[in-house]
Amino acid sequence: MSDEKEKHRRDAQEPRFICSAEQAYECMKCANCCSDFWEISVDKESSERIQGYELSRIRASLRYYEPFKKSAVNPERTIIRQAQGRCCFLTKQHLCGLHYFFGADAKPKTCRQFPFIFVKTPEGVYVSASFACLSVQRNEGTPLPQLEPAIRELYKEAPEVTTIPEKISLDGKITLSWENYVYLERGLLELLSIETVSLPTLLIAGNIYLDLLAEFIKQATGKGEYSQDEIVRSYLNIMRKQRFGRVIEIAQRSLNAPLLQRVYVGILVSFRNTITKKRSRLGTTAYLLWQYLSNLFGLGKYQIYPIEEKFRPADFRPDKLKMDDPFFRYSLLHYVKQLIFRKQGLDKMSWQKAYRYILLYFALIRWYATARAVSRGEASVDRSGLLKAIGFVEQYYVRHPAMESFFTIFPQVEALLDNFMDKKHYAPSIVYPPVKE
Ligand code: SF4
Ligand code: SF4
DSSP, X not given: OOHHHHHHHHXXXXXXXXXXXXXXXXXXXXXXXXXXXXXXXXXXXXXXXXXXXXXXXXXXXXXXXXXXXXXXXXXXXXXXXXXXXXXXXXXXXXXXXXXXXXXXXXXXXXHHHTTEEXXXXXXXXXXXXXXXXXXXXXXXXXXXXXXXXXXXXXXXXXXXXXXXXXXXXXXXXXXXXXXXXXXHHHHHHHHHTOTTSOHHHHXXXXXXXXXXXXXXXXXXXHHTOSOHHHHHHHHHHHHHHXXXXXXXXXXXXXXXXXXXXXXXXXXXXXXXXXXXXOOOHHHHHHHHHHHHHHHHTTOSOEXXXXXXXXXXXXXXXGGGSXXXXXXHHHHHHHHHHHHHHTTTTTTTSOHHHHHHHHHHHHHHHHHHHHHHHHHTTOSSOOHHHHHHHHHHHIIIIISOHHHHHHHHHOHHHHHHHHHHHTSTTHHHHHHSOSSOO
């Protein structure tokens, strides 16, 4: 067998693992991941195995009903039933009943994989972790590379592995080789790491970095003299020589439209609310239309489940979230960098669009953190409130399986968001506060 074939065979069996060195984890047994609006999906093998256990030992109520049901949003999926927002296997002592009575391997494969996220790419499996986990939010515990032996074992049975294509679409028209994508991603991360510039400006500059890249490739390719490798290297060399000064300068001059953010984030939040408080298809359409009109004309208030209170636009004043606090900056930037590390969205959309979604998640964190502080009567968001908001957004939007199915059922909402993302002022409008400073 040739060396190349042997390497290919080895990679298929024993892929290279690229574990995020920036991320740590150690389970604190808080049971946060076993509660709260998740749809914990169960594969067929796990559900058949679990139904063979003596489940009455866990909770008396289990004798009377099935622990699994079909997802209301996607009937293809089997999910674990919840009782009062908690997994039906969770004991009163906040322990997994399956684990406690029948051993760690008794849990469904999804739960065994949690919080690890596996993303298969042409160069190996990227491993990061879900921010729905408290330990991951706090970045406490053992750095992921040191957990690699256990991670390798989990990967063999992992039910959820995202596969990234060998070539990455930059903007829906230009395709980048994997190597060029990785090279340019490094540039984006260098830009986001510049310490002397505010975080919102850096995030807007990241969007401009991708827009200018698409324009640069289009123009240079038109001349027909250079390969994509040469064009990409030349682009990043220019950016580095300028210390990304050009994109930062454009970002600093950009104008934002707070109303745009209130309308579109309001729509996304309303859309998410319909997953929590289920309605018929017609009822959902009518609710979304009403929310769109009331956000547009400033009528009514915002509802942001799971927070029960309703909020007025004025509640989202910028002084509620102190973006220049070093802890806030570190935590938000860490989350953004982890989303980029895990190639969030690149399995189904262009890089430009995936990055714009990351900016949308950033805006949602601000909304959740502020709404939570207002609902608790706090003058401003505190550290734990910020981490909690990152967890909410990860759990309810970024990693919630039902979100994807909803976009399939209501493609109009996705088309509306796409339209917003293509607007010239999208990045500043979504990154700056939804109320003028
Ligand atoms: S099965 Fe166990 S680990 Fe999985 S969600 Fe339920 S209590 Fe948590
Ligand atoms: S949220 Fe994280 S720390 Fe808490 S029980 Fe789940 S895995 Fe453990």
